[in-house]
Amino acid sequence: MGHGETGGQRAGQIPGLNKAVAALLPLVNTLVVSGQEQIPGPNEAVAALLPLVNTQQDQFNAQGIANLLWAMAKLVDNGQEQTPGLNKAVVALLPLVNAKKDQFNAQGIANLLWATAKLGELIELNLATSTFESLVYRISEKLQFSQEEISMSLWGVMVCCARLSLDSNANKNNVLEKHMDDLFTRLENTFLHNEEDQRTIVLAASWLGRACPVVPHYQTTISNTQAEFRDQLQSSIPSLKIEEEKSLNSLPPVDLLLTDHNMVLEVQGPGHYVGGDFKTRNGSTLLKIALLQKAGFEVIEIPVNRLLSQDLMKPYIDQIKARIGIPPQGHGSVSLKRGWTGAAYVTGEEHLAEQSNPAKRKKTGSQ
Numbered sequence: 001m002g003h004g005e006t007g008g009q010r011a012g013q014i015p016g017l018n019k020a021v022a023a024l025l026p027l028v029n030t031l032v033v034s035g036q037e038q039i040p041g042p043n044e045a046v047a048a049l050l051p052l053v054n055t056q057q058d059q060f061n062a063q064g065i066a067n068l069l070w071a072m073a074k075l076v077d078n079g080q081e082q083t084p085g086l087n088k089a090v091v092a093l094l095p096l097v098n099a100k101k102d103q104f105n106a107q108g109i110a111n112l113l114w115a116t117a118k119l120g121e122l123i124e125l126n127l128a129t130s131t132f133e134s135l136v137y138r139i140s141e142k143l144q145f146s147q148e149e150i151s152m153s154l155w156g157v158m159v160c161c162a163r164l165s166l167d168s169n170a171n172k173n174n175v176l177e178k179h180m181d182d183l184f185t186r187l188e189n190t191f192l193h194n195e196e197d198q199r200t201i202v203l204a205a206s207w208l209g210r211a212c213p214v215v216p217h218y219q220t221t222i223s224n225t226q227a228e229f230r231d232q233l234q235s236s237i238p239s240l241k242i243e244e245e246k247s248l249n250s251l252p253p254v255d256l257l258l259t260d261h262n263m264v265l266e267v268q269g270p271g272h273y274v275g276g277d278f279k280t281r282n283g284s285t286l287l288k289i290a291l292l293q294k295a296g297f298e299v300i301e302i303p304v305n306r307l308l309s310q311d312l313m314k315p316y317i318d319q320i321k322a323r324i325g326i327p328p329q330g331h332g333s334v335s336l337k338r339g340w341t342g343a344a345y346v347t348g349e350e351h352l353a354e355q356s357n358p359a360k361r362k363k364t365g366s367q
Helices: 015-034 040-055 062-077 084-099 106-118 125-140 147-166 174-188 195-208 224-236 283-294 310-323 348-356
Strands: 242-246 254-258 263-268 298-303 345-347
Touching: 040 084, 062 084, 062 106, 084 125, 106 125, 106 147, 106 283, 125 147, 125 174, 147 174, 147 195, 147 283, 174 195, 195 283, 224 242, 224 254, 224 263, 224 310, 263 283, 263 310, 283 298, 298 310
Parallel strands: 263 298, 298 345
Antiparallel strands: 242 254, 254 263
């Protein structure tokens, strides 16, 4: 994803602070493009800047805000673990977006929408929504968005709509969907030469119910844990029809599809969570879940770290049996039901925690 100059420097700001953020971006880009997660420079540089966000947040210009949030999202997406400093920095920077909303150029807007979406549930839903609302109106202004910036913005707006749809208490935002439709049309009218843009427009077409201008191609991989869980599930329910790595409605393939029950089982590895914490889902994960729900599928998420033995698998298999009308045998099953009215989506790990400590109950996905 891109980065660039956003806005001008104002009197009273510390030039070195914003320049330090700008100098960090090529390092982050190099790390991400190379795929190397162990290069210390960018991680250490971001760690050094984070405390300044809380103590000198008023010194960041629009460019510095957009650049730093983009860098943090890129590093987290590339596997950097969450830290308290990172969480505090995000919470401190995002309210500044609304105050400086007229100072961001097209690239800054795209970077902010993408970063806010990519960080998923790390950002409280109301804060994420207000950030989007403060920026999307500028998409319709006469700003020159590149194809990459249109694609980034479209993906970001989709994720925000997905988060709202997953929260039964949230007010749905028709304005965001209108901007999604406008961005879809703009991207549709360009030459979609890379896979990332193609996948973005496929997801948007599915969300909007519009014809898709491209045919997506997905690579599939099956983890050992997924294969073992499938085998255990099949052994427990021999008559169960299970399809693996199947693409539904041109969406990215699902891990396991229980064809006769319109049920999807997603075995979620660390890449589905911010910093791999197995709790805080990232934007890509939330978007896929919402799109599958929108297409009429029940989605059960099971963190891969809860499937490391047959004993750990059994409670989930018992719950799947209950869902499809087969009474589970014995004890030890966990409840995967959520307290959402009409929701068709559950998370396994959260309910294991509830069984052992009811005081910790909470609704993941409703921030």
